[in-house]
Amino acid sequence: MYAGIVDWPWWAYLLITLGLTHVTIASVTIFLHRHQAHRALDLHPVAAHFFRCWLWLNTGMVTREWASIHRKHHAKCETPEDPHSPQVFGIHRVLWTGVFLYVKEARNADTLLRYGRGTPDDWIENHLYSPWHKLGVAILLAIDVAIFGVLPGSLIWLTQVAWIPFWAAGVINGLGHFWGYRNFSSPDASTNISPWGILIGGEELHNNHHTFPTSARLSIRWFEFDIGWLYIRILAALGLAQVKKLAPRPRLGTLRPVVDFDTLQAVIVNRYDVLSQYARSLKQVYREELATLKDGGRFKGLKRWLAADAGAVPQEQRGRLELLLGESRSLHTAYAMRQELVSVWERSNASREHLLKALQDWCERAESSGVRQLQELSLRLRSYVLA
DSSP states (O other): OOOOSOOOOHHHHHHHHHHHHHHHHHHIIIIIIIIIITOOEEEOHHHHHHHHHHHHHHTOOOHHHHHHHHHHHHHTTTSTTOTTOHHHHOHHHHHHHHHHHHHHHHTOHHHHHHHOTTSOOSHHIIIIITTTHHHHHHHHHHHHHHHHOHHHHHHHHHHHHHHHHHIIIIIIHHGGGTSSBOSSOOSSOOOBSOSEEOTTTTTTBHHHHHHSTTOSOOOOSTTOEEHHHHHHHHHHHTTSEEEOOOOOOOEEOSOOSSOOHHHHHHHHHTHHHHHHHHHHHHHHHHHHHHHHSTTGGGGTTOHHHHTSOGGGSOHHHHHHHHHHHHHOHHHHHHHHHHHHHHHHHHOTTSOHHHHHHHHHHHHHHHHTSSOHHHHHHHHHHTTEEOO
């Protein structure tokens, strides 16, 4: 049996496989996801073509198909039209067979027509990468066998071509909408699988991404790490990338004596930070009230549903939540005023004057509510400034 050009110990083959698959992960998150699907950064033609060629060899994916399906996922998230939502198809189907959902949607001509604009349309794309997308993985098999030998090369190749279908189509699309922690109450079920985005190039921070989909950086909180963003910074330093958009970082300035139009605009821009702070406030009120209520054990486990939209609360928990709110005036007030605050930026047809009046009224009632957490939140709102 052909032994290949190199003859290495088993651990060397393992390391080279991990290195090669990590380049594929970086290519997907930087080129396909952040550059093509969301236009969060521009890439130099040299860098862009390297990623295109690498993905052609290692995945056989067509750029237009991938970008179209992902854009549709954001536009139709968690609905029956979402190509791969575990909330619709079930976690096991998406986690283990998500690649087949991708293939099915790639055959939808309407999806490609509606969501595929702006993807590569040059000669090499139209004459090689798209029509001969399966040729790339065949060439990769020949290269792996030639370098590493028949058995090691075949195993390395199999890992390379299976890496993205499992980690991207399965884990990110599955677990990323099913299990993990949430920094923001985005309108979908997205979660951060891990605060350390290393194995899947930063895509582990999926709730952050769905909250700020056009941001080139997926990490938000101080303890989160996005290795894909590290690579982008390196490319930018080399003149091979230019960052276009980043998630807004909340800035606090001098406390304004009254809520004005600048306050309104700053609150709307930082609305996800507002909701994140509000969720922490609700949990604080919940802990304090639970300690004072008689038989507070009846309401254990409700904390996670306080900051959720009413429609997302499971039916079996709604009765307990309503009972808790009925027994705690402070928690009832804080819970009800959350939706009132959200409506400030959800009124798409309201004038600026009406929105300003609503925010002013909310802050006045919060500061006179007697609920410490609401008073502190109102002061924070009056301190937001635009970057």
